[in-house]
Amino acid sequence: MTYTTHSESETEALGAAFAKDLPAGTVAALYGELGCGKTAFVRGMARGMGIDCIVNSPTFTIVNEYLGGKMPLFHFDMYRLGGADELYDIGWEDYLGRGGVCAVEWSENVPGAFEGDEIEVRFAKTGDNDREITIVGGPEIC
Amino acid sequence: MNILAFESSCDETAAAVVADGRKVLSDEIFSQVALHEIYGGVVPEIAARSHLEVISLLADRALEKAGLARADIDAVACTYAPGLIGAVLVGVNFAKSAALALGKPLIPVHHIRGHIAANYLAFPDLEPPFLCLAISGGNTMLVDVRGYTDMRILGQTRDDAAGECFDKSARVLGLGYPGGKPIDELSKKGRDDAYDLPRPAVHGDNPYDMSFSGLKTAVVNLAHHAQQTGEELDKAGLAASLCRAVSEMLVSRTMAAAEALGHRRIAVAGGVAANSRIRVDFQAACEKTGRTLYVPPLRLCGDNAAMIGAQGYYEFLAGHTAGPDLNAYATKEL
Numbered sequence: 001m002t003y004t005t006h007s008e009s010e011t012e013a014l015g016a017a018f019a020k021d022l023p024a025g026t027v028a029a030l031y032g033e034l035g036c037g038k039t040a041f042v043r044g045m046a047r048g049m050g051i052d053c054i055v056n057s058p059t060f061t062i063v064n065e066y067l068g069g070k071m072p073l074f075h076f077d078m079y080r081l082g083g084a085d086e087l088y089d090i091g092w093e094d095y096l097g098r099g100g101v102c103a104v105e106w107s108e109n110v111p112g113a114f115e116g117d118e119i120e121v122r123f124a125k126t127g128d129n130d131r132e133i134t135i136v137g138g139p140e141i142c
Numbered sequence: 143m144n145i146l147a148f149e150s151s152c153d154e155t156a157a158a159v160v161a162d163g164r165k166v167l168s169d170e171i172f173s174q175v176a177l178h179e180i181y182g183g184v185v186p187e188i189a190a191r192s193h194l195e196v197i198s199l200l201a202d203r204a205l206e207k208a209g210l211a212r213a214d215i216d217a218v219a220c221t222y223a224p225g226l227i228g229a230v231l232v233g234v235n236f237a238k239s240a241a242l243a244l245g246k247p248l249i250p251v252h253h254i255r256g257h258i259a260a261n262y263l264a265f266p267d268l269e270p271p272f273l274c275l276a277i278s279g280g281n282t283m284l285v286d287v288r289g290y291t292d293m294r295i296l297g298q299t300r301d302d303a304a305g306e307c308f309d310k311s312a313r314v315l316g317l318g319y320p321g322g323k324p325i326d327e328l329s330k331k332g333r334d335d336a337y338d339l340p341r342p343a344v345h346g347d348n349p350y351d352m353s354f355s356g357l358k359t360a361v362v363n364l365a366h367h368a369q370q371t372g373e374e375l376d377k378a379g380l381a382a383s384l385c386r387a388v389s390e391m392l393v394s395r396t397m398a399a400a401e402a403l404g405h406r407r408i409a410v411a412g413g414v415a416a417n418s419r420i421r422v423d424f425q426a427a428c429e430k431t432g433r434t435l436y437v438p439p440l441r442l443c444g445d446n447a448a449m450i451g452a453q454g455y456y457e458f459l460a461g462h463t464a465g466p467d468l469n470a471y472a473t474k475e476l
Contacts, residue, residue, distance in 0.1 A: 008356075009345070033362070034310055034313075034314065034358065034359075034362050035355070035358050035359030035362040035363070039301055039302075039355060040301075040355075043301075054298065054300060056298075056299055056300060056301050056302070056303075057301055057302045057303065057306060057355070059280070059302070059303075059306050059310075060152070060225075060226075060279055060280025060281070060303065060306065061224055061225065061226065061227070061280060061472045061473055062226060062227070062472070063227075063472060064472075064473055065472070065473060090226075090227060090228060091227070125366075128363050
């Protein structure tokens with residue numbers, strides 16, 4: 001399903017609707033270039049999951065953990081990783097088993113990390129503020 | 143009191159000996175930037191492995207340069223959060239072992255508190271309270287420093303860190319990693335009004351929060367438009383406009399907070415404090431309002447262990463020590 005958003009806040013709202021009822025153990029693999037709204041989408045996911053804390057870029061720390069909602073949200077950013085091997089060194093498998101949702105920015109950098117049951121979220125810039133967001137495998141968003 | 147301190151949260155592995163929180167007896171740094179340049183960023187596995195290879199060597203060298211024997215060390219301090227978890231763990235575990243072997247207290251130090259404490263090393267007379275802006279590749283925080291271990295975050299970035307904005311913009315402009323220095327150098331050859339970059343508004347009700355993601359996106363958009371239309375990008379002008387935009391956001395938030403809280407002294411810490419535009423703008427804003435500005439020398443602005451030793455001293459005085467069960471954290475409240 002492809003959705004069109006026209007602003008950062010619309011991208012956030014889509015993320016919130018997407019994440020509202022995700023089951024524990026869900027992995028959302030995010031794909032898209034710099035500045036296409038991935039972090040905004042994850043900020044929305046946190047809101048949708050009832051998590052009220054600052055959601056900022058995990059580029060530096062690779063993973064941010066957001067607790068305090070009905071289940072944890074693990075916000076990964078693979079921007080600085082060279083491949084799936086390095087992902088395992090930062091405890092990727094441990095996170096998968098922690099009963100939360102994993103949102104993974106720059107999934108293109110770690111193709112070997114996924115087992116086929118992940119939800120694909122692809123971001124495309126269609127204008128300075130317009131984005132086409134394609135979600136494959138996720139819940140129906142109304 | 144001599145504190146042997148370790149820092150390993152990102153690119154740098156460092157060991158230092160600091161006396162009484164103020165005097166640097168030695169300050170050893172091994173930077174992995176050269177390793178990371180080829181990847182365009184920090185690669186955690188390489189980071190952790192390299193820290194492991196050099197940390198013991200750096201500890202010996204720090205003691206030797208300080209002219210001290212192991213028995214002269216009174217406590218061991220280390221960065222325990224935040225950072226690349228594998229990298230932070232190397233420093234934490236080495237410090238734990240050292241404290242255990244020496245039979246001395248172990249002091250965990252928050253990395254950002256360390257950056258703030260770099261000011262104590264550079265300015266012997268500076269004492270809290272003051273306002274501190276901590277700006278680096280991973281953090282952008284405005285902190286009300288009420289006491290040596292009593293501080294409150296007034297505002298922070300809602301998305302990207304200021305340094306991250308420079309790093310990612312530099313990548314788009316083909317300037318390499320880390321991006322702060324090349325952008326700073328290039329900006330000196332350009333006009334700061336060459337491009338009209340946004341000053342992104344921040345959603346929410348905290349007037350001291352900041353946002354840099356929109357700036358990064360604007361730079362990406364400009365680069366793409368130029369590519370598509372075949373127009374030549376004025377890279378120097380874009381770098382100068384970017385430095386100006388980042389600086390204006392930082393200076394306006396900081397000065398507003400200083401005004402509201404009645405702070406007369408402002409410190410700017412962290413790697414991004416090395417940016418010359420930011421330094422000049424802060425100096426001007428402080429002179430205009432009769433405030434005193436503290437910016438540590440470049441060596442103390444980047445990651446180093448001396449700042450951890452400085453803050454470690456004050457954490458020790460406040461009774462903040464840890465046992466061998468100390469853990470490392472990727473993210474942690476200040």
